[in-house]
Amino acid sequence: MDRTQAFRERLERDLQETQARIAQLRERLEAKGDYGPGRGDPAIFQWELNLAMLQQAEEQARQVREALGRLEAGTYGICQKCGQPIDEERLELLPLTTYCIRCAQSTRSGRG
Numbered sequence: 609m610d611r612t613q614a615f616r617e618r619l620e621r622d623l624q625e626t627q628a629r630i631a632q633l634r635e636r637l638e639a640k641g642d643y644g645p646g647r648g649d650p651a652i653f654q655w656e657l658n659l660a661m662l663q664q665a666e667e668q669a670r671q672v673r674e675a676l677g678r679l680e681a682g683t684y685g686i687c688q689k690c691g692q693p694i695d696e697e698r699l700e701l702l703p704l705t706t707y708c709i710r711c712a713q714s715t716r717s718g719r720g
């Protein structure tokens with residue numbers, strides 16, 4: 609199987625799982641009851657936690673869709689900064705990354 613196909617299948621599976629999680633979290637959020645005004649209500653805490661997880665899952669889904677778009681465009685696995693191919697081991701570990709290891713490191717250290 610070619611490399612692109614393997615990544616596509618993995619990303620599509622990721623996307624399906626993430627979308628299932630989003631649907632589940634949305635259901636829980638809609639089930640929000642009439643909570644009292646009291647702060648620190650564990651039900652409200654749980655609701656806010658679900659909301660944070662939903663936002664995180666939506667961001668994840670967005671990134672996976674972008675990665676799939678890059679696969680379609682043939683730019684997947686190419687560093688956005690230096691244009692060099694990203695190490696395959698790094699892609700296995702971080703399939704959504706858009707930087708090669710060198711650029712990721714220089715971006716991080718260049719900030720301080």
Ligand SMILES: [Zn+2]
Nearest residue numbers: 687690708711
């Ligand atoms: Zn690079």
